[in-house]
Amino acid sequence: MRISVSSDMDEPVARRLMQELRERGHEVGAHGALRPGDDPQWAVCSAAAAREVADGTADQAVVCCWTGTGASIAANKVPGVRAALCTDAGTADGARRWNDANVLALSLRLTSEPLLTEILDAWFAAAPSEDAEDRENVARVDRLDAARGTPG
DSSP states (O other), rough: OOEEESSSSSSHHHHHHHHHHTTTOEEEEEEETTTTTTTHHHHHHHHHHHHHHTTTTSSSSEEEESHHHHHHHHHHHHHTTEEESSSHHHHHHHHHHHHHEEEEEEEEEHHHHHHHHHHHHHHHOOOOOOHHHHHHHHHHHHHHHHHOOOOO
16 A cells, blocks of 8 residues: 655654554655655645545555644645544544544654554554445535535
8 A cells, every 4th residue: 555654743753653654565655854855844744645645646644743633634625635633543443434534643742652553553454334324424525525615
């Protein structure tokens, strides 16, 4: 799987994230502070990683900033992206399962290396739900994306 990763800071957990994804056999693309010469601002690098998911050049993305909030907000501004800020494995599982999230947002401040492993295990183990109500909610989010910029 191709995974686009961004971080606004070159922190140990961000470097471990890149290593962990590669060890799991993923092709990893880097943005922000993880790529020399790239713009490290969270709004810029998170959107860049999310755009790769939206345009199909990446299957998923992981976006990081100090709290994870800014990275998730920026990623969610890209139509077609469903970014979820996950601080534990249960949330990561639910985000993939019920929300069909395609971008994982992480807090550099809160995510320890052991917790990172748990979150990634849950994220990759979960599959989007086939339940009709769950699929309809994801379709509603897709319609919200399609309606962006449309008056009233």
